[in-house]
Amino acid sequence: MLQFYYDCIDSYFDRSDFQYQEMDTDSAYIVFSCDNSFQDCIKPELREHFVQYKYDWFPRDYSSNVAKYDRRTPGLFKDEWSGDAMVSLSSKNYICYLPDESYKVKVSAKGVQQGRGRNNDVLSPKGFESVVRDRITLQGTNKGFIVERD
Secondary structure, eight states, X not given: OHHHIIIIIHHHBOGGGEEEEEEOSSOEEEEESSSSOGGGGBOGGGHHHHHHHGGGTSOOOSOHHHHHHHTTOTTOOOOOOOOSEEEXXXXXXXXXXXXXXXXXXXXXXXXXXXXXXXXXXXXXXXXXXXXXXXXXXXXXXOOOOOOOOO
16 A cells, blocks of 8 residues: 555655545545546656556556456556545545435445445434534444354
8 A cells, every 4th residue: 555655646646636535454545636537637747657557556447358357456456436525534434425416425334234224314424424523423223133142
């Protein structure tokens, strides 16, 4: 992760054009100041160099078959989510979303059950934002534990 930061991100992008939002052992959420693709933020004098070496860092994208293969290659960084808003409470507890008509949401809340309508009030952008703005604690409910006796 440090090698990716220093040798790729910090080299090709001006520090005023990006900010790390959240990082884990195998993922990084980075905000770029450009409106379109993050590649639009590359320093102009390094664009040719980036094109030459980008497949050292990212999956090949010139063919769908090759892209499918590279998507599973360890060490390459994939764009798994693109959005406009993120609220990070701690590592493994964050929400990303598009505050538009599509309202796509990606939630990570370690230890809180998701799906089947469980904890929807907690696992929402408003829930995460209220923790930050109102300094409140939210609680979720986990159901379905099975007690086994040996």
